Amino acid sequence: MGADELNRNAPIGDRPVHVDAAAEPDLARQAAAGDRRAFAALYDRHLDAVYRYAFYRLRTDAEASDVTSEVFHRALAAMPKYEPRRPFLAFLYGIARHVVADRLHDAAPHASFEDAIAHPSDAPGPAETAARLDDARRLRAAIAKLTPLQQEIVILRFIEERSSKEVAALTGKPESTIRGIQMRALAALRELLTEGAPR
Amino acid sequence: MKEQDTAALDAFAREIAGYGRLAAPPALRARLRGALLAAPAVLPHRPSGFGARLLSLRPVLAGIVVLALVAGAGGSAAASSLPGDPAFAVKRAVEAAQVALASDDATRLDVLVAQADRRLGDLQTIATTRPAALATATDEYEGAVSRLDAALTNTLAQAPTAARAAAVARATAASAEHIAELQALAARLPAQAQPGIQRAIEAQQAVHGKSGNAPGRNGNPGRPQTPGASGVPGRPSDLPGGPPPGRAGPPTGVPGRP
Numbered sequence: 451m452g453a454d455e456l457n458r459n460a461p462i463g464d465r466p467v468h469v470d471a472a473a474e475p476d477l478a479r480q481a482a483a484g485d486r487r488a489f490a491a492l493y494d495r496h497l498d499a500v501y502r503y504a505f506y507r508l509r510t511d512a513e514a515s516d517v518t519s520e521v522f523h524r525a526l527a528a529m530p531k532y533e534p535r536r537p538f539l540a541f542l543y544g545i546a547r548h549v550v551a552d553r554l555h556d557a558a559p560h561a562s563f564e565d566a567i568a569h570p571s572d573a574p575g576p577a578e579t580a581a582r583l584d585d586a587r588r589l590r591a592a593i594a595k596l597t598p599l600q601q602e603i604v605i606l607r608f609i610e611e612r613s614s615k616e617v618a619a620l621t622g623k624p625e626s627t628i629r630g631i632q633m634r635a636l637a638a639l640r641e642l643l644t645e646g647a648p649r
Numbered sequence: 650m651k652e653q654d655t656a657a658l659d660a661f662a663r664e665i666a667g668y669g670r671l672a673a674p675p676a677l678r679a680r681l682r683g684a685l686l687a688a689p690a691v692l693p694h695r696p697s698g699f700g701a702r703l704l705s706l707r708p709v710l711a712g713i714v715v716l717a718l719v720a721g722a723g724g725s726a727a728a729s730s731l732p733g734d735p736a737f738a739v740k741r742a743v744e745a746a747q748v749a750l751a752s753d754d755a756t757r758l759d760v761l762v763a764q765a766d767r768r769l770g771d772l773q774t775i776a777t778t779r780p781a782a783l784a785t786a787t788d789e790y791e792g793a794v795s796r797l798d799a800a801l802t803n804t805l806a807q808a809p810t811a812a813r814a815a816a817v818a819r820a821t822a823a824s825a826e827h828i829a830e831l832q833a834l835a836a837r838l839p840a841q842a843q844p845g846i847q848r849a850i851e852a853q854q855a856v857h858g859k860s861g862n863a864p865g866r867n868g869n870p871g872r873p874q875t876p877g878a879s880g881v882p883g884r885p886s887d888l889p890g891g892p893p894p895g896r897a898g899p900p901t902g903v904p905g906r907p
Binding site: 486487489490493494497498500501502505511515518519522523526582583586589604608609611633636637639640 | 661662673678681682686
């Protein structure tokens with residue numbers, strides 16, 4: 451679907467509108483000019499990525515939801531100043547990094563890995579969904595024990611599957627640094643997950 | 650790092666990519682989407698000095714360009730166009746220029762009330778003649794109400810003057826009329842059109858609630874005590890004996906709401 455072919459019959463709050471990557475620059479320009487529907491299409495496209503970033507960088511699901519909400523509201527407010535040549539997701543990640551940093555600065559220490567395992571999912575729905583969420587929470591607790599830069603690299607590089615070049619642009623670090631850190635971060639994470647696995 | 654270790658880490662990376670990719674909760678998705686679409690319009694930053702003077706000419710230039718466009722692209726086609734028509738973009742551009750050219754916030758509010766009136770008329774026409782375009786017409790109506798809401802918020806934030814109070818009174822009365830019209834429209838539309846109409850009603854209720862709480866209203870100091878004293882002719886709130894049922898009073902229940 452292109453920028454001019456948004457599903458204008460879709461009710462607000464219903465299923466997300468799927469947009470081709472090629473249409474994104476046009477949508478971003480329209481959103482920057484105040485087109486709220488274009489912004490909604492970009493929101494549909496990137497909500498999950500922003501939520502995952504917040505989920506894995508913070509301690510609780512509720513904080514992840516709060517931060518995701520704040521990121522999109524800040525993005526909406528900043529749209530008149532948005533530079534259309536920049537990828538929209540990079541713009542969102544930039545905001546997300548600041549919001550998460552503010553939260554972490556104000557927050558108490560992270561929940562422990564043991565806490566995450568001791569509080570299994572209370573999520574409604576099929577057992578498979580709940581089990582998946584529990585896996586994600588275990589992963590989050592392990593990621594929380596990495597350094598902040600390692601956390602960002604693991605999330606962006608391996609969960610979001612962004613290229614080293616994109617991660618370098620997002621974090622402001624040289625690509626060689628990203629490549630150097632990513633394997634060490636991955637090894638540390640594997641170690642943490644192995645240590646915490648139920649025996 | 651040994652080749653064997655690298656391969657093991659690659660496998661581990663694939664594993665966490667698989668179970669790490671959770672999605673945002675559906676409740677968050679719907680709630681946040683609605684909140685973003687309903688958020689007040691964001692006005693671009695206005696610089697000061699020489700740049701500001703140059704920029705201040707932009708609405709005039711925009712108006713000239715739009716008038717040229719209208720003349721060149723068939724003004725009558727644009728004027729009679731409905732949401733979803735190709736010429737509707739020209740009509741909207743003309744309307745945007747009218748807003749930009751408004752001399753003060755009270756005038757701007759009046760312009761936006763008139764535009765919301767037109768979108769309501771478009772919606773009613775489309776409901777009868779072109780039901781397939783109902784969602785587009787509803788979106789356009791919501792957009793008009795959103796712009797009106799932002800202008801009303803801005804006007805209410807300014808120091809009260811007679812002109813502003815009159816403009817707010819006109820917006821309030823128009824808002825009550827819109828709610829009644831939308832409720833009547835909702836009663837004759839099919840189920841799939843209800844969410845859009847309910848959103849439109851809620852948007853107008855927000856406008857009505859905001860203007861109804863404005864200084865000088867609801868018995869607050871400054872409220873005109875005599876019918877017609879507000880200098881707003883032709884609005885139900887000025888009728889002797891107060892507004893008629895279903896007009897200008899607080900919005901009532903919305904048909905079809907859960």
